[in-house]
Amino acid sequence: MRARRERRRIRLIGCLVAPLIFWNGVCDSLYGYAAGLSGSDYFSPQIADVIMTAAGRPHWQIMIAQTAGWLYPLYALSLYPWWVGLRQAGFWWSTAPCLLLAYALLMIGGIQHAGWAFLSVLAQAQSLVGSTDPAFHAMANRLIVEHFIMGDFTAMVAFSLGTLWLAAALLRGDTMFPRWFILVSPLAVLIATGIVGSLLPAPIAGWLIAPFGTWFMLIPTITSCLWLWNGSAPLMTNARKAS
Template identity: 25%
Template sequence: MTPSTVAPSPPVAPSSPTGRVWVRLTGLSGVLASLAWLAGDILLLGKPMGTADQYPLLASYSGTARDSLAAMLPASTTRLAWGALLGVLTGPLYLVACRQLRQGLRPAPRRWSLPPYVLLTAGFALAPFAHGSFFSWGQAAKAVHESGVRSDVLTALPGDIATVLFIPYAVLLGCWAAGSAWMAACILRGGTAFPRWMCVANPLICIPVGMLLTKALPGAAGTAVQGAALSVGNLLLFTLSTAVLWKRRG
């Protein structure tokens, strides 16, 4: 038989033992990545927030930017570095984990199952840059504060970094929102490995739930996870998907 007549090997079926192991490993990759990012968020943003009296730089900012800087300014350089690196170095695990979502949707037609996978994967591909940029943002603010120099140019530096940082965040959240809506519609339509109630297991739902959970924790625990809503939401997403698909054969 010539090489041109050799039939290609069939893809691994999710219902085969090898396929089930792959689905489990991809799900566990998402859980592991979420835990690593949760630890990174705690290191980056889990300190009690400083005040404008302690850090006059904060008076120039408001909203989310001010809260993030208020949490990073009291942190050490080493703490910020490890917080950023935990997310950047484990970012590829999220891309592996997206394959589990693809397997869960795959029995549905490609026109329904492929777009949410692509959109969600695009969002997770952008996430490590956004997460890692918090180190530069926090370090810039710390340098401005510790220099003691009152300069409009220096004061604006953290804001310039935040502007660039929030652009990929906006794009990835947009990808997650669109992918979540499409994924929910695909599951509700039927014909996937996910039961229909899993239509609520997507970033568009899980991240707001993560926000509620992080705000509900009291005291030091609440302070530690005050900036970890996305990681908690993703941990919930991949824990649910892994549990649902763990023993599923078809």
């Protein structure tokens, strides 16, 4: 019974949460897509200008971009299949990294994804009413960025530790996933997105790199759900015996 319930939950996450993650990609693109940037440009100061000016997009589009932040509590459920697949390795190689990543996702949704919009507030206001005091504009902009970084600090620490920890758990073995599953882990997806994206020309590069924060959720969610979709019941039984 427990195995069937867990399988139903995994299928529900695969069918409902994974499609919702696509909306995060749309919102990421509203924040960061710029047709004129090549892949290497996205790893240069030029991307900061795109974010700080909202790439000249109208205010209503940036408000829409914030809406994905509402869904991050649901996105955090995408870690459930990973926890199921890792748990027979024990608390420190399953629950601990998944809790770190769940915390990071909740913080990213509340602080980072919603907060990107605030980084462009001054540029949006300047385009609407003008600015006669560049010193004030520069100082206010700096303070906004500093507050954003401070609020996002623990999310980035938890995310970095969680992705490395989860990858180490996969390499260590003793899970429902084969070791090669590290290739679809959040860490590997981030690395692959960065490498491939940096080699792409404009305007294609932005379609891969702008939704940078979407791929590390979407690909691991789809692959973990598919892996556990049908054949997980005997393994779940073994996991209970091992725990």
